[in-house]
Amino acid sequence: MEEKLTFGSQEFRMIDRASVAISGISKIISFDDEEFLLESNMGNIHLKGENLELLKLDTNDGNVKIKGKINSFTYLDGHEKLKEDSFITKLFK
Numbered sequence: 001m002e003e004k005l006t007f008g009s010q011e012f013r014m015i016d017r018a019s020v021a022i023s024g025i026s027k028i029i030s031f032d033d034e035e036f037l038l039e040s041n042m043g044n045i046h047l048k049g050e051n052l053e054l055l056k057l058d059t060n061d062g063n064v065k066i067k068g069k070i071n072s073f074t075y076l077d078g079h080e081k082l083k084e085d086s087f088i089t090k091l092f093k
Helices: 083-091
Strands: 012-015 019-022 025-031 035-040 043-058 063-076
Touching: 012 063, 019 043, 025 043, 025 063
Parallel strands: none
Antiparallel strands: 012 019, 019 063, 025 035, 035 043, 043 063
């Protein structure tokens, strides 16, 4: 049986749109230099920007630090499709 990590609270801290620190992250679903898709205890998070780079990933505490120009930060409520779904649909276009 797979054990799922849960974290009690979540904190989001952005400094000058140049870096972000997020707690409560259980998994990085996907990422590249323009977007991150993260699984958190408050729902999936979609972070968009430019020249994004993962600085720190602490899976024990659920902390993530990302640098680059941050353009948007969105909690996905289940109606939006995940990046994995959109990749498959792009293949068959």
